[in-house]
Amino acid sequence: MSSCDDSDDGPDMNQQAFDAADVVNGGRMYDKFWADETNFTDPADPGVNLATITDYGDFYRCKGCHGWDQLGNSASYIDRGPKTSRPSVASNNVHQFVATNSISDIFDAVKNVGGRDVDASLTSDGTNGQGDGHPDFSKILSDEQIWDLVKFLKAGAFDVTQLYTIQTSGTYPSGSRSFTHVGAGGDVSAGVTFYSDNCASCHGANGRDNGNGIIIQYNQDIGRSIGEFVREKPYELQHKAVYGNLGSSPEMLGVNSANIDDIKNMFLALSDTTAYPDL
Numbered sequence: 001m002s003s004c005d006d007s008d009d010g011p012d013m014n015q016q017a018f019d020a021a022d023v024v025n026g027g028r029m030y031d032k033f034w035a036d037e038t039n040f041t042d043p044a045d046p047g048v049n050l051a052t053i054t055d056y057g058d059f060y061r062c063k064g065c066h067g068w069d070q071l072g073n074s075a076s077y078i079d080r081g082p083k084t085s086r087p088s089v090a091s092n093n094v095h096q097f098v099a100t101n102s103i104s105d106i107f108d109a110v111k112n113v114g115g116r117d118v119d120a121s122l123t124s125d126g127t128n129g130q131g132d133g134h135p136d137f138s139k140i141l142s143d144e145q146i147w148d149l150v151k152f153l154k155a156g157a158f159d160v161t162q163l164y165t166i167q168t169s170g171t172y173p174s175g176s177r178s179f180t181h182v183g184a185g186g187d188v189s190a191g192v193t194f195y196s197d198n199c200a201s202c203h204g205a206n207g208r209d210n211g212n213g214i215i216i217q218y219n220q221d222i223g224r225s226i227g228e229f230v231r232e233k234p235y236e237l238q239h240k241a242v243y244g245n246l247g248s249s250p251e252m253l254g255v256n257s258a259n260i261d262d263i264k265n266m267f268l269a270l271s272d273t274t275a276y277p278d279l
């Protein structure tokens with residue numbers, strides 16, 4: 001973009017940028033914006049060294065601070081405490097912010113000009129005191145990429161309360177959570193078909209074994225069958241099923257056209273422990 005690349009250009013230009021944005025690229029960037037499966041190549045500011053980001057990757061991945069569900073530290077990530085290598089989960093609710101703000105305001109919040117700098121000393125001190133803030137993405141991402149993220153947040157990301165019920169107890173980071181009603185209201189046979197059409201070739205008809213050994217190997221790596229994964233981490237699978245599991249070999253690019261009903265149906269099907277058993 002030339003003259004239309006600033007959010008101050010007004011609502012029409014912003015709406016055009018939003019309409020032209022790539023929701024799938026945005027969903028992948030939300031996971032890990034420098035992955036091979038995104039269109040990211042170099043930081044927007046040539047003065048920023050990419051290694052300063054990738055060496056402390058969890059301090060820059062949207063999902064690392066806001067969760068796969070955009071709900072922050074009071075939902076699925078209530079137990080994900082900070083470590084030397086990762087930040088505290090943010091306390092704000094991005095899902096709520098996105099629902100109640102304009103695309104221009106979301107763009108500005110993500111871009112966050114003047115926000116936490118890309119500086120290894122802020123993320124390598126082992127205390128996470130300074131590295132927890134939302135980074136200054138104006139130095140990292142292009143406006144087009146930020147619009148892709150806005151499109152994902154506004155038009156792609158699911159309302160996970162439609163997919164399962166989470167019960168939490170305690171408070172971050174020592175809280176705990178469990179899931180019930182996974183896929184409630186879905187259509188089991190549509191879910192079986194969706195899984196069989198889009199996942200079974202790699203993960204096996206029952207989510208743990210396709211008979212040629214390949215997928216057993218994958219499942220050993222991931223530590224769970226696909227049924228177990230949906231029962232234990234539905235918040236993560238609702239994202240990966242659509243945008244992919246970045247960096248996989250063979251590539252798992254996700255079912256980019258899947259809507260929330262497809263995922264709900266698949267979740268209901270996969271919650272059957274007889275058809276889709278644990279490892």
Ligand code: HEC
Binds near residue numbers: 059060064066115132
């Ligand atoms: C290191 C942690 C961290 C990372 C990484 C991060 N954020 Fe944030 N983000 C925050 C915090 C904390 C806030 C609350 C405001 C602040 O402190 O700047 C916030 C605020 C926001 C807001 C405004 C919502 C509100 O409630 O004010 C949006 C939208 C947002 N982030 C989206 C993203 C996206 C998209 C990415 C990835 C490109 C991302 N964030 C990466 C920590 C992070």
Ligand code: HEC
Binds near residue numbers: 200226
């Ligand atoms: C082209 C093959 C392929 C297809 C199709 C595929 N996957 Fe995968 N999937 C993989 C690979 C490879 C991995 C990574 C395994 C590893 O880490 O060793 C993976 C990983 C996963 C994981 C684990 C993620 C994690 O973070 O550990 C889940 C869950 C998953 N896939 C679910 C699905 C679902 C659901 C579908 C259908 C919507 C699907 N996959 C389609 C190949 C595929």
